[in-house]
Amino acid sequence: MTLDQINSRLQAILSNIGVKFNTLTEQAHFNRDLGLDSLDVTDLLVQVEDSFSIRIPDDVWWKLKTVGQLTNYLIDEMVFD
Numbered sequence: 001m002t003l004d005q006i007n008s009r010l011q012a013i014l015s016n017i018g019v020k021f022n023t024l025t026e027q028a029h030f031n032r033d034l035g036l037d038s039l040d041v042t043d044l045l046v047q048v049e050d051s052f053s054i055r056i057p058d059d060v061w062w063k064l065k066t067v068g069q070l071t072n073y074l075i076d077e078m079v080f081d
Contacts, residue, residue, distance in 0.1 A: 001078045006052075006071060013047045014067075026068030034067075052078065 011024060019034050030036045036044065045061055048054075048070070054077055056064075064070045 003075065006074050006078060009051050010048070010067065010071060010074075013044065013051060016047065017043055024067060026066065026071065028067045029065055030067075031065075048074075054078075 011021065014024060014034070015021065017036070017040055019036075023034060025033075028034055030041055030044070045056065049056060052074060054074075056073070060073070064073055
């Protein structure tokens with residue numbers, strides 16, 4: 001999987017939960033900048049795990065606060081072609 005594919009999937013997932021594309025930056029904080037509440041963040045987790053066929057441990061998940069942190073975690077976990 002390439003970085004572009006990871007970004008594309010994340011954009012689609014965030015769009016599905018109501019995040020506007022123009023607000024997406026690597027520094028965008030899930031709560032402060034994107035306005036996600038705890039239920040939205042949980043939904044995000046479920047969709048990310050399903051879309052990428054991975055399991056993100058709870059103790060790791062709650063440390064991921066920004067789009068960039070999530071992207072970097074996925075990069076570390078995914079195998080690039």
